[in-house]
Amino acid sequence: MAKRVAIVGTGQTFHKSHRPDVNGQELINEAVQRALADANLTMKDINAILIGNMDHFEGINYVDCWSVDGSGGVMKPVIKITTGGTTGASLAVGGYHMVGSGMFEKVLIIGWEKNSESDTTGAITTAFDPIWDRQVFAGAISGLAAEAQAYMARYGASDRDAARVSVRDRKHAMNNPHAQLRKEISLEDVLASPMLADPIHLLDVCPRTDGACAVIMASEDTAEKICPNPDWIWGTGARHSYAYLGDCDWGRLTSMERVAKEIFKKAGIKEPRKELDVIEMYQPYSFAGLIWIEDMGIVGHGEGPQYVADGNTDMGGELPINPSGGVIACNPIGATGLIRCAEAAMQVMGKADARQVPDVNYAVSTGFGGCMWTDMLLHGKKKPN
Amino acid sequence: MTTKQKKGFEDSYVVEGKMALPYTYFAGSVGSKFITTVRDEKKIMGVRCPTCNLVYLPPRQVCDKDFTDIRDNWVDVGNSGTVTNFTVVRYDDKHMPRKAPFVLALIKMEGADTPFMHILEECKFEDVKIGMNVEAVFAKETTNTILDIDHFKPVAERASIQERNAGRKKWVADNENAVHGKQKGGKPDMSKPVIIAAALTGAATMRNQNPSVPYTPAEFATEAYKCWKAGAAMVHVHAREDNGMPTHDHERIRATYNAIKDKCPELIVNLSSAVGMGKTAEQRISQIIAVKPDMASLNTNTMNFSIVDRKTGKIFIEYVFENTFTMLQEFGKAMEENGVKPEIECYDMGGLDNTLLIAKQGFFSEPMNFNFVWGVAGGQAFRSDAFIAMMxxxxxxxNFTTCGVGTDQFPCIMQSCILGGHMRVGLEDNIKMPNGALAKGSYEQVEVAVNIADSLGRAVATTDEARAIMGLRKK
Known part of the structure; x- marks a missing residue:
């Protein structure tokens, strides 16, 4: 019964720090209409819908029902998935499972967030244990700062090394009309921006964004009929690593390491650095662009800073990362992981316009959750065996 | 209530969501027990997994690794720990536990394997370091939450010694004529701070004799740290394999040396050039040249070095410890050329005279540092008058310091302290305390040495003072 699965269409809003002109349902509808148009399908063709966001950003708990005005889900199977930062990527993994099971032919996947309407730090803090962690800790930045601090202590990297990642992603965002922050910055700008939590500066971290993304997946039975160049999903994985803040191996993203090993092994990828063509990484702050490519197995431990500094991950480099500008340029949280997936799909399908990397055979997209979780998808031009 | 939106969007309205959703969370049976123990006994408890032996803090009902039910295996993890990671939060938000800026730290308690997040106070931001020792400060009034530990603060580890030293130094200065004036500059001279060294293992003290003998680099680091905290300025080290065998392997010795330096960078580390029984001259000196410690032992005569039953006189192990004139000369030169200060080990007056003879060649840098060793089966036993002759x-x-095997340990260091010399203790020389109980570690004997210095009104040397006194290179 298991089917091969492909992405046949994607749609995104033009993401902004604030979209006062639309409410949640209207925001969702923009992305859905664009995805249907991209796939040349209508709502009638859709067999099931997966939707997700981070509940506490909007304070709307029954998003699956509430959103039908925008999603088109009236009298269709609608399932909500919400896993914090990984929500968008978990939606993609869930969609793959639904189509791959052979029980749903075409599934519409929607991730969205109207972040401007929320108390961001309060909402994020609900991701942490109320007895142990919330008493002494709040928000996302200090946890990431702890990771950066540990990495610097272990491998001798500096905040200048990290700033290079911000500079890269903000430069790449110039090619993406959907990105929120479209203004180039310099190393000096990053280092001169206010220190939020040592060693993280303001320009090292992602913004808050209003935005939505929709992706349509279809099984091998119809994918090639409706789409000339479908993006085949070669593998997906998800790992959650700990219960409390102190439990993880700070300075390493163990969940990324495990999930990457599993997927690359399944796909027969031995040297990801050479075999992958592009990565869309859920990288909420600059240091992640150094640390997590090591955990993914692109370079060895401690080699991230040099690899990035040498331009290997820039457009035109050996392995471009985040041609879209990534999360540092745009972060509608519940959509962010799914945007990575959509952007990777566009790269494979050859639809990435000004941000297109030439001849993409393999692309990777990831999702990250505030508690050091990782979701990952491997996308490919060729139909999997 | 509705509010008009911004310019250009006059016809769109936002509606205020007025819900506040206060929750109350049960801390769980495990969490509750933790909280009540902190509240009522000022004790921090974790749970140990009997399957994988990990001690978890926060405590929990099942082991993350193997799903073993661990909720009833409570262990005291102590009230102090180490900062494994931290950040200074510099932005304010109403959800933050403190007003910015404040330090958020991951703290691994002494008896736990997982760190937990808490707040660090009573220290300057620039002084916060990974590896620093901190202790819990309990809340004055209970809130029945984990904030019954109000925060952590740095352990005032050196302050007590320093404070006592300050008092002593003042006392010595004030009473210079009455008490120490006649001694100053000559021997005995108690006006100088006394250097306390701890010999952590030697080559022959094994865990079946005292379970606190360190074998692994991490164990050496922990034990050295405790000694430093107790007042030692130097540790003497014979590196061991995991199974306890003394080793001449450069990598293992370097790992042991680095582990100690990582844990307490200022502590002076003195490596053995004897290593253990049956090692060749090359094996004994090449590791010193490779690692280049602050100081290393230099043995001064070929001698019996046996293990005997002290009651019956029966010989268990016969061994000749070879230290020819050539070795004394070549080892001494190699050390001096590599910036390693020799500690000249004299097991009797003959060894001392050997050294003075060789010293005429002029390669020893000043000041020379002698260690009078008592009670080796093959060397001389401790005698008060012999000590004075050596001095x-x-x-x-x-300079001179001293160490004694077994029951010679405490009498010989006390005499050395009175005579203005220095003191070496540690499990290498003696596994017991003065009352005959097994020492919990070399650090417990360091505490005895500190008490001796206290009783005699001598200041205990800091590592910087010890470096200056013995003429060691700067750290």
Whole structure:
């Protein structure tokens, strides 16, 4: 019964720090209409819908029902998935499972967030244990700062090394009309921006964004009929690593390491650095662009800073990362992981316009959750065996 | 209530969501027990997994690794720990536990394997370091939450010694004429701070004799740290394999040396050039040249070095410890050329005279540092008058310390302290305390040495003072 699965269409809003002109349902509808148009399908063709966001950003708990005005889900199977930062990527993994099971032919996947309407730090803090962690800790930045601090202590990297990642992603965002922050910055700008939590500066971290993304997946039975160049999903994985803040191996993203090993092994990828063509990484702050490519197995431990500094991950480099500008340029949280997936799909399908990397055979997209979780998808031009 | 939106969007309205959703969370049976123990007994408890032996803090009902039910295996993890990671939060938000800026730290308690997040106070931001020792400060009034530990603060580890030293130094200065004036500059001279060294293992003390003998680099680091905290300025080290065998392997010795330096960078580390029984001259000196410690032992005569039953006189292990004149000379030169200060080990007056003879070649840097070793089966036993003879035989500007095997340990260091010399203790020489109980570690004997210094009104040397006194390279 298991089917091969492909992405046949994607749609995104033009993401902004604030979209006062639309409410949640209207925001969702923009992305859905664009995805249907991209796939040349209508709502009638859709067999099931997966939707997700981070509940506490909007304070709307029954998003699956509430959103039908925008999603088109009236009298269709609608399932909500919400896993914090990984929500968008978990939606993609869930969609793959639904189509791959052979029980749903075409599934519409929607991730969205109207972040401007929320108390961001309060909402994020609900991701942490109320007895142990919330008493002494709040928000996302200090946890990431702890990771950066540990990495610097272990491998001798500096905040200048990290700033290079911000500079890269903000430069790449110039090619993406959907990105929120479209203004180039310099190393000096990053280092001169206010220190939020040592060693993280303001320009090292992602913004808050209003935005939505929709992706349509279809099984091998119809994918090639409706789409000339479908993006085949070669593998997906998800790992959650700990219960409390102190439990993880700070300075390493163990969940990324495990999930990457599993997927690359399944796909027969031995040297990801050479075999992958592009990565869309859920990288909420600059240091992640150094640390997590090591955990993914692109370079060895401690080699991230040099690899990035040498331009290997820039457009035109050996392995471009985040041609879209990534999360540092745009972060509608519940959509962010799914945007990575959509952007990777566009790269494979050859639809990435000004941000297109030439001849993409393999692309990777990831999702990250505030508690050091990782979701990952491997996308490919060729139909999997 | 509706509010008009911004310019250009006059016809769109936002509606205020007025819900506040206060929750109350049960801390769980495990969490509740933790909280009540902190509240009522000022004790921090974790749970140990009997399957994988990990001690978890926060405590929990099942082991993350193997799903073993661990909720009833409570262990005391102590009230102090180490900062494994931290950040200074510099932005304010109403959800933050403190007003910015404040330090958020991951703290691994002494008896736990997982760190937990808490707040660090009573220290300057620039002083916060990974590896620093901190202790819990309990809340004055209970809130029945984990904030019954209000925060952590740095352990005032050196302050007590320093404070006592300050008092002593003042006392010595004030009473210079009455008490120490006649001694100053000569021997005995108690006006100088006393250097306490701890010999952590030697080559022959094993865990079946005292379970606190360190074998692994991490164990050496922990034990050295405890000694430093107790007042030692130097540790003497024979590196061991995991199974306890003394080793001449450069990598293992370097790992042991680095582990100690990582844990307490200022502590002086003195490596053995004897290593253990049956090692060749090359094996003994090449590791010193490779690692280049602050100081290393230099043995002064070929001698019996046996293990005997002290009651019956029966010989268990016969061994000749070879230290020819050539070795004394070549080892001494190699050390001096590599910036490693020799500690000259004299097991009797003959060894001391051997050294003075060789010293005429002029390669020893000043001041020379002698260690009078008592009670080796093959060397001389401790005698008060012999000690004075040894002291009188060394050059005027030389330093001396002393160590004694078994029951010789405490009498010989006490005499050395009275005579203005220095003191070495540690499990290498003696596994017991003065009352005959097994020492919990070398650090417990360091505490005895500190008490001796206290009783005599001598200041205990800091590592910087010890470096200056013995003429070691700067750290």
């Amino acid at each position: 009188n035989a060394i050059p005027a500007n030389a």
